[in-house]
Amino acid sequence: LMQAGNTVDVLEAPHTGKASVGNQLQKKIFLAYGGKILTEFPEGKSYTLVIDAVFGVGLSRSVEGEYASLIDRMNAMEGAKAAVDIASGISADNGNVLGTAFRADLTVTFAFEKVGCLLWPGNQYAGKVVVADIGITPDAFGERKPAVAALEDA
Incomplete structure (x- = not known):
C-alpha cells in the first residue's frame, strides 16, 4: 500500500512476551x-481502509479482554474493512465466532479457502473472499484430502 503512495499506519496489538525474529524483521x-506504528488506538481518526491481521487460522480460544475491545473498536471505524487470511475471531475449522469477530467486506485468504470463511456464521464475517495464490499446491498436503467442498451455482 505504501509503495502505491498510500499513507499507512499500523496499530501494534497488545502482546505478551517477545516478538518473533520474523516479526521484528518485518517491523524494521x-x-x-x-511506515508509522501506533501503540494506542487512533481515537477519532478516519481511514479509507481498515485491515485486520490480529489473529489467524490458528486461533482456537475465545477472544477476550484487550483483543476483544480492539476488534470491536476496529469494527466501529468508518471505511472499508479487509481481513488477512480469515477475520480475527473466526474459527478457521468450523466458522464459529470465538467471542467477538472482525466484520470484513473483503477477506484475502492464502492458498485455499478456509472452512471458516465458508460455513455460517463465519461466512457472515468474511465478506467477499478472494484466494491469493502463494505457490502452495494440493500436492503439499500429500494423501490428505479436503474435508469439505464448496459448490456454486453455474
Whole structure:
C-alpha cells in the first residue's frame, strides 16, 4: 500500500512476551519504508481502509479482554474493512465466532479457502473472499484430502 503512495499506519496489538525474529524483521522493514506504528488506538481518526491481521487460522480460544475491545473498536471505524487470511475471531475449522469477530467486506485468504470463511456464521464475517495464490499446491498436503467442498451455482 505504501509503495502505491498510500499513507499507512499500523496499530501494534497488545502482546505478551517477545516478538518473533520474523516479526521484528518485518517491523524494521516497514519503518525503513516510512511506515508509522501506533501503540494506542487512533481515537477519532478516519481511514479509507481498515485491515485486520490480529489473529489467524490458528486461533482456537475465545477472544477476550484487550483483543476483544480492539476488534470491536476496529469494527466501529468508518471505511472499508479487509481481513488477512480469515477475520480475527473466526474459527478457521468450523466458522464459529470465538467471542467477538472482525466484520470484513473483503477477506484475502492464502492458498485455499478456509472452512471458516465458508460455513455460517463465519461466512457472515468474511465478506467477499478472494484466494491469493502463494505457490502452495494440493500436492503439499500429500494423501490428505479436503474435508469439505464448496459448490456454486453455474
